[in-house]
Amino acid sequence: MLVKAAYGKSSVRIVRVTRHGDRHDLRDLTVAIRFEGDYGESYTDGKNTGVLPTDTMKNTVYALAARDGVTEPEAFGVALVRHFLDRNPLLRHVRVDLLDHFWGRIQVGGREHGQAFARVGPDSRTARVTGTRDRTEVDAGVTDLLIMKTGHSAFTGYPRDEFTTLPETRDRILATSLAATWRYTGVPSDFGTHWRAVRSTLLEAFAEHDSRSVQHTLHDMGEAVLRCVDVVESIHLVMPNRHHLPVDLSAFGLENRNEIFVATTEPYGLIEATIAR
Amino acid sequence: MLVKAAYGKSSVRIVRVTRHGDRHDLRDLTVAIRFEGDYGESYTDGKNTGVLPTDTMKNTVYALAARDGVTEPEAFGVALVRHFLDRNPLLRHVRVDLLDHFWGRIQVGGREHGQAFARVGPDSRTARVTGTRDRTEVDAGVTDLLIMKTGHSAFTGYPRDEFTTLPETRDRILATSLAATWRYTGVPSDFGTHWRAVRSTLLEAFAEHDSRSVQHTLHDMGEAVLRCVDVVESIHLVMPNRHHLPVDLSAFGLENRNEIFVATTEPYGLIEATIAR
């Protein structure tokens, strides 16, 4: 018995150049589309009537970008969602995920060049638009935002059992690769402004927090966003704990005054939570 | 308001060697542990009482493996789940994910060497054990299983709109990187036997199917598992469509008799479904 099913197209890469004389604008997106609906017979009987090919989904991304332009990723996602719902009677639920690769302008002689760009990263902007016959939901996000605190981070007071070896610390490095997604109330305008406000709120809260754990800081960052950006309804944060371990230098006759660390990739702690109004 | 939260340790790498004289056995696992429970105060107030450190989770993996041995990944996951539930009063829901990296024995002079191994892949065996105070659920799976059909695969009869360019085909390559996970009824014994039965059933069904689409073949593979392996309650399959496109050779004065393909990585179709009894 078919319980749940979805199909779609992923990793559709589109770069759109808009030419204003000598000054070009650039949008560089990776788009994924996912359909759910009354497609049971395509699974059980191989009946493809009504099954929009994923190749056509891809073509639609290019065609709509050409015909209508691409402004903010969230708005482009909304346009795709509406297009697919309008045209596909079997479609019940469509999701469009967008990854926005940001390019800054190269400086030449102190001025921005109009047609030459360098990628800015490593973080990327994300958007997810979900649509049904009844409603549209818009999430925005940031991913791969690598951040580190070298002060105001402790971890103490946890339970100990026979397998505990971790020493308590009042001064450790806290480093993470933040992925956050937040839901807007309705479909606001001016997505770029909101996105920048959330990103800088997350960074400021991380920097300013007196951290007792990753959980503690994650919660504070989420609360700060809800407090500072009123169009945000809820936020989900994922923070892997990229452990930076102090190196034991005592065998070398040296003291580690909390200065020398080995950055590790595995194992890693993984902390996540959703915070809502 | 904290709506939902989880924390844990990922990418715990453990290799266990069991020595039977000259013949060694090898188990090579990557383990991830995830806790949900009454941990709200650690987020809101930085209160760590009752918060088992993720470092201790890691230590527990090594300690239990040393004390009790490691047989099948599912059984090791069940042992970890029970240990954590027993010791952590705030814990409500624990999930242990295991990735089993399989090593075969190197052949020397036609005989298996007792202490030398080569990795067999690229697919890996997976297991997920989920536990609450009331019950334990065991999922097994396979991931990165790369499979390809060069015959008996068609895609026709789909709707066309103004953005459709895909030609219908009655003879295409069908290639995917299968990820499947299935749930057992209760906690069966003899996990290895069941795992091998499901894996070979998936491969045989894929090979034998007269495919009208990825959806159609995916469904047939899932149904075959439910038909052939009675301890499986449901199965979830994810099949990216790794498109192999025939190369247009006409400009070179050559004909492509369905022989020359370019293997592409993006964009890709993505098909998934859950099939249950």
Add this chain to the structure above:
Amino acid sequence: MLVKAAYGKSSVRIVRVTRHGDRHDLRDLTVAIRFEGDYGESYTDGKNTGVLPTDTMKNTVYALAARDGVTEPEAFGVALVRHFLDRNPLLRHVRVDLLDHFWGRIQVGGREHGQAFARVGPDSRTARVTGTRDRTEVDAGVTDLLIMKTGHSAFTGYPRDEFTTLPETRDRILATSLAATWRYTGVPSDFGTHWRAVRSTLLEAFAEHDSRSVQHTLHDMGEAVLRCVDVVESIHLVMPNRHHLPVDLSAFGLENRNEIFVATTEPYGLIEATIAR
């Protein structure tokens, strides 16, 4: 002043299906082509006369595969090298690298299916053909061959200084991801047979060796190939030392009888050498 230059096309993905009735053969290659020659003016003046576009290099891979078939990767490389040297007067030195992704046949009811395949790995076969107006050299290789010894591996007798903390060991795990390339004397026939002979010789030597270090085992493996496969003129081996560290269980009141290891990915030792007749 332009000192040295090269240009070419990388990551050309080609799958060739050969149909013998119900039984299909499959070849799955990634090809890279690299030209060196009298191309200085294309750099200094942007003069493209004589500069074969890398797009045409790609097309040539598909066209030759269609026109002449693909048997062994080395032989296909030789054909490409000759084609490019014949057609491009400015070309002095051409190199073709090939990565051969091996697919085995899926078993159905104990018999090999003619049209369904599963990838076998994680290792891949490699080939490099280098040609000038005067001569052609053929290297073959294997990459990503993950191997592990759980016995007969020691590391002792090394110098100690004030920064040494490593304990000597007479019984450690030795694990590596082997990459080896070997040069044939001239252009032999029967590349597949030689390749299988070298690969199994490498595995057997690794398994049988009484290792005093990675260097020691690497050298023995290379010597074994020169001893057993007479068409091999020299061999280069690269063996990262994928350290498996015994876990200290003493804090848990447990003893580690050389059974429990953490598999690490970084840092890693890196050992390489070329061995010739």
Add this chain to the structure above:
Amino acid sequence: MLVKAAYGKSSVRIVRVTRHGDRHDLRDLTVAIRFEGDYGESYTDGKNTGVLPTDTMKNTVYALAARDGVTEPEAFGVALVRHFLDRNPLLRHVRVDLLDHFWGRIQVGGREHGQAFARVGPDSRTARVTGTRDRTEVDAGVTDLLIMKTGHSAFTGYPRDEFTTLPETRDRILATSLAATWRYTGVPSDFGTHWRAVRSTLLEAFAEHDSRSVQHTLHDMGEAVLRCVDVVESIHLVMPNRHHLPVDLSAFGLENRNEIFVATTEPYGLIEATIAR
């Protein structure tokens, strides 16, 4: 016969925090060390006398960083090279590669925070120091510098054969992931200043160039560095051509006015050259 051999330690991850009251400085490096010398007996006989363990190489990185601090990556590399040559009589040639992961300060209320950082990328700074008993050579570099031009890039005038399908273009996108390494004359002081000068020269030359091919632009960028930064003796540039292909919209009744592109990852052109005074 052992022809050539090297051994060392790779992926040594070190983060050094220097505390000036409330304001911390951060250096985040990945270090690799490679020894060549009179180590033949370790290969042929497993004799480890004189073979410094790679584990000690790693420890030395941490110990020297603790004892002497870390300023510029090139200077730290020089210190490591000298240390290893001083202590290891069998060592003839040592190479230290450093990857410098740059962290910028998080802004809070328009001011730089003293103890909170965000990674800046995706490009990284690289350094390579090579030493023998007679001399020390210092290379610096940049890698993963993603750059794109949407104007002033053409590709015409190339030869056509029976496998040519590429249309000539006077207005294409030129995008690459630049890796450049340059050699300094001797061991200059003030590595950071030189590095910034080279990086901005590369960016400006790329932006301003009227490109007839990747080769043409690569050469111009190299010449600009030699012209503008007098301590640079030679420079090697590697520029993969990350093709951005205009999407054919004619089937949709739309015209592509050079606005809509698909960004591809494979196949890719690969252009490289060394330019010296």
